[in-house]
Amino acid sequence: MKKLVYVEDDKDIGQWVKEHLQGQGFDVTWLTGGEELAExxxxxxxLILDVMLPGLDxxxxxxxxxxxxxxxPVLMLSARGTIEDKLAGLQFADDYMTKPFHPDELVARIEVLLRRSGKFGQTVLELQxxxxxxxxxRIVDTRTGEEVQLTGKQHHIFQYFLQCANRILTKEQIYEAVWREPYLEGDKTLMVHIRYLREKLERDxxxxxxxxxxxxxxxxxRTRP
Incomplete structure (x- = not known):
């Protein structure tokens, strides 16, 4: 699992970005300032850096x-979108994104930077x-050699399971991490998605x-006996 450090002092944006990146399988350390960054x-x-930060920018x-x-690899993420700011950032950074942004674009840019740096390795996890x-x-079924195609929500659920592998998760935890809204007791949405996910992943x-x-x-x- 690739480790990202994300520095953002806006707590709403920081939490939103952190949860999305974790849902995509990244290990994210979120800092609200640069004091602890060196360690x-x-x-x-x-490293993902906001420009406007308390203390050092x-x-x-x-x-x-x-x-x-x-x-x-350093990716600047900022509301400062003038050409002067972008050129200043790209003097040292590998990429520069302006706010507002779509989280899927952020993930795509991160993956590009990791591939360029050689840090996007071929980690393989065997599950049955x-x-x-x-x-x-990607998920490949070794019985057929074919890639398993998941829908967006199925993919997000599976990524959250991977992130929390071998831990027991409540329905509330899973639902709120994937849908980002409170779970209502009796809601069958998660159960239905897991049933369809199992149909694609399980032998039986x-x-x-x-x-x-x-x-x-x-x-x-479960990733181990």
């Missing part, structure tokens, strides 16, 4: 870290008869071995 930067695969932080870690490539968002959807039902609690994605 995380060395271990991360990519994103340009200054980015320039310092690029000098210390020249191979670290499935080969899962988390960084590529009636006796699931990958996405287990934990009676009275919720579900668990």
């Amino acid at each position: 995380y930067a060395e271990q991360c695969d990519l 994103g340009f200054t932080l980015g320039q310092r870290l690029k000098k210390k870690y020249p191979g670290l 008869h499935l080969l899962v490539y988390p960084e590529e968002n 959807p009636g006796q699931p071995e990958i996405i287990e039902t934990v009676r009275g609690v919720g579900y668990r994605l």
